[in-house]
Amino acid sequence: MPERDEPADPPGTRPPASRPEGAFEGPGLWTAAGGSSPTGRPPESSGDGSQESGAGRHRRPTRRRGSFLRELPVLLAVALVLAFLLRTFVVQVFYIPSSSMEPTLQRDDRMVVEKLTYRFREPRRGEILVFEGDGPGTTVPEQDAVGRVIRGIGQFLGLVPVSARDFVKRAVALPGDEIEIVDGEVRVNGQALDEPYVRYEDQSQFGPLIVPEGQLFFLGDNRPNSSDSRSTLGTVPREQVVGRSVLIIWPFDHFGRLTGDSHQVPDRPPDPDPAD
Helix, strand or coil: CCCCCCCCCCCCCCCCCCCCCCCCCCCCCCCCCCCCCCCCCCCCECCCCCECCHHHHCCCCCCCHHHHHHHHHHHHHHHHHHHHHHHHHCEEEEECCCCCCCCCCCCCCEEEEECCHHHCCCCCCCCEEEEECCCCCCCCCCCCHHHHHHHHHHHHECCCCCCCCEEEEEEEECCCCEEEEECCEEEECCEECCCCCCCCCCCCCEEEEECCCCEEEEECCCHHHCCCCCCCCCCEEHHHEEEEEEEEEECHHHCEECCCCCCCCCCCCCCCCCCC
């Protein structure tokens, strides 16, 4: 007698098939027994034979501490080179060690000196300049290469005084000017200068002197207490100018822009021709 086909169980009445432990329910879900992924695709391999879920595939590799330590010397070297280039060609912070420019610049002030302007034009009367001097007491002790680099960085940041060769003064006479000081009054090409920045009594006498070509004549604002072109320094060659003082940055109560008072004086008349 032929076997009868047994009718299929109504939906929901068939007992569930056994699943491996750790399996997940639902169509298309990956199971511990090796089913499919949520997208219906098998999980991707990590390359070492193991399989990772979707969340694991997006983990970023952690940066090792050792790699930063290896890069640190390079970063420091780049920073030192940039600081050297800026200090040499663009800008430098100078420390004021004396009172020769008071009240404009106080002792222990830090000022910014920019070095680009005079690549495009000549200094003007009344501007505050930094220059290298050749007067007495301007020798600098010898240093090795490392010492020079460390000192240079300190000077760039204004933490170390500049070398004894560097001076900060006000330019009062240019090449070809005739300068004379009578009882403290400065006369350039026969005209007295209006100098509101000078606040100390000065009765000095000087000149007259015609500033040689390629030279500048400097005075400190604190005339009774300044070694400048009247005595020890003499006129200063133009090529020894380092830059123009533009800003006081420390201490904060002295913070402010340094603007040179432009002295408008007539040009000195040319010397008469001996043939006339």
